[in-house]
Amino acid sequence: MENKYEVVKALLKEQLLSSAIKPGEKLPSIRAATELWSCSKNTAIRAYQELEKEHLIYSVPKSGYYAVLRTSPSKQTAADWIDFSSASPDADVMPYKDFQHCLNRAIELYEDHLFSYSDPQGFFTLRRALEGHLANSQIFAPPSQICVVSGAQQALHVLASMPFPNGKAAVLVEQPSFQGMLRSLDLLGVTTLGIERTMDGIDLDELERHFRNNHIKFFYTVPRFHNPLGASYTQEQKMRIAKLAEKYDVYIVEDDYLADMDPDEKADPIYSYDQAGKVVYVKSFSKIMLPGLRLASVVLPTSLMETFRLFKASSDSSTAALSQAALELYLNCGMYDHHASLVRDRYRLRMQQLAECSKHLLPPQIDFRIGVGGIFARMSIPEEIDLHDLITSLYQQQVRVTSTEHNYLRTFRRENGLRISIIQTDSAKIEKGIQIVANTIEGLLEQKHTSRLQVIDWI
Numbered sequence: 469m470e471n472k473y474e475v476v477k478a479l480l481k482e483q484l485l486s487s488a489i490k491p492g493e494k495l496p497s498i499r500a501a502t503e504l505w506s507c508s509k510n511t512a513i514r515a516y517q518e519l520e521k522e523h524l525i526y527s528v529p530k531s532g533y534y535a536v537l538r539t540s541p542s543k544q545t546a547a548d549w550i551d552f553s554s555a556s557p558d559a560d561v562m563p564y565k566d567f568q569h570c571l572n573r574a575i576e577l578y579e580d581h582l583f584s585y586s587d588p589q590g591f592f593t594l595r596r597a598l599e600g601h602l603a604n605s606q607i608f609a610p611p612s613q614i615c616v617v618s619g620a621q622q623a624l625h626v627l628a629s630m631p632f633p634n635g636k637a638a639v640l641v642e643q644p645s646f647q648g649m650l651r652s653l654d655l656l657g658v659t660t661l662g663i664e665r666t667m668d669g670i671d672l673d674e675l676e677r678h679f680r681n682n683h684i685k686f687f688y689t690v691p692r693f694h695n696p697l698g699a700s701y702t703q704e705q706k707m708r709i710a711k712l713a714e715k716y717d718v719y720i721v722e723d724d725y726l727a728d729m730d731p732d733e734k735a736d737p738i739y740s741y742d743q744a745g746k747v748v749y750v751k752s753f754s755k756i757m758l759p760g761l762r763l764a765s766v767v768l769p770t771s772l773m774e775t776f777r778l779f780k781a782s783s784d785s786s787t788a789a790l791s792q793a794a795l796e797l798y799l800n801c802g803m804y805d806h807h808a809s810l811v812r813d814r815y816r817l818r819m820q821q822l823a824e825c826s827k828h829l830l831p832p833q834i835d836f837r838i839g840v841g842g843i844f845a846r847m848s849i850p851e852e853i854d855l856h857d858l859i860t861s862l863y864q865q866q867v868r869v870t871s872t873e874h875n876y877l878r879t880f881r882r883e884n885g886l887r888i889s890i891i892q893t894d895s896a897k898i899e900k901g902i903q904i905v906a907n908t909i910e911g912l913l914e915q916k917h918t919s920r921l922q923v924i925d926w927i
């Protein structure tokens with residue numbers, strides 16, 4: 469190595485990779501580094517900048533440099549199980565250490581402000597950070613239009629319960645749809661109508677009929693990486709939904725719970741096509757970060773903000789201040805974007821692996837279309853298979869799956885299906901798990917076939 473900065477960089481890198489410098493730990497200050505390695509200030513700065521470019525460390529303004537790398541071993545307890553059912557982020561990709569650092573810094577910076585009630589709409593400084601963050605996804609809104617909430621679930625519950633300026637009362641949902649929203653609508657006794665959604669989208673003429681003929685307050689949609697389908701709308705479909713909302717004075721509640729996982733940078737949300745202030749945009753931070761923080765943001769048209777604020781404040785007074793302050797630091801120091809790209813790449817590879825294994829291993833009767841990202845895919849199961857038998861048999865072989873039956877309204881025709889989540893898996897588990905699913909389905913189909921032949925024989 470010719471340059472001194474390369475020597476310093478190599479020494480530090482070795483310490484980071486061997487965990488001699490632990491994740492989240494502060495690195496020596498520039499001044500300390502010059503003394504430690506008998507080098508100039510410029511050499512130390514260059515070495516740190518190079519390590520930052522490799523995402524091994526990150527800088528916190530006015531504080532210094534910190535180690536990013538996570539080296540904790542995967543949880544051994546669940547090693548024998550293949551979990552295709554979980555919606556909670558993989559513990560191995562959760563940014564505990566980095567966030568722990570942000571929590572500590574938040575306490576130092578905000579002191580006692582963190583331990584009293586605060587603005588129900590959220591810290592102004594966090595909303596300002598969110599303004600910049602959301603602008604990267606074509607959501608342009610000032611802090612006055614942004615509300616920080618205790619998870620997307622709270623936003624959905626509040627929106628389902630509050631009156632809207634269009635004076636209408638029913639809610640239209642995709643079928644299937646996110647179970648948490650269906651539960652809120654059910655508990656609140658809201659009249660709920662359904663419209664079928666498939667991997668190709670919805671019938672937009674039917675959507676128009678609903679908007680025209682029914683008393684729809686809002687249409688709840690998960691345009692990107694739908695839960696449980698994993699499907700996304702095309703730009704054209706999103707544009708047309710925004711137009712219909714304007715034409716018929718129906719609001720759209722756009723749940724973008726996996727916004728940062730989209731490899732397609734041009735996939736803009738419905739909100740970006742809204743010319744008439746009809747779209748409410750909800751973005752959760754649970755799937756990229758830590759669901760236990762209970763943090764999400766909502767962008768509301770001005771006409772809805774006052775009522776939303778009132779209903780939200782009545783349910784929690786204010787969102788946890790410590791979580792808010794830590795998220796603000798996490799966004800501002802660039803850690804969020806770095807972590808999001810790491811999670812996006814990891815989950816995308818798993819979805820690719822799922823698509824490849826399924827193509828080779830599943831029997832032809834199984835309809836299993838997989839999106840290009842996200843975390844979920846819906847496997848259609850032939851009606852002749854009893855879903856309960858399938859799930860029980862898989863469980864006995866240590867494979868967990870979830871039925872999609874709770875993703876439907878009671879009044880809507882339910883399709884026999886499983887939601888497959890890759891969030892708690894890895895490449896080996898995906899391959900092994902899909903092989904077990906394939907064998908079990910084939911076994912159950914074979915049983916049905918044999919018992920049918922026996923009946924025919926007997927007749």
Ligand SMILES: Cc1ncc(COP(=O)(O)O)c(C=O)c1O
Pocket residue numbers: 555618619620621622646648690695723725752753754759763764
């Ligand atoms: C589509 C969808 N929306 C919202 C949520 C809830 O997110 P949060 O943890 O922010 O309440 C989930 C959780 O899985 C989800 O799948």
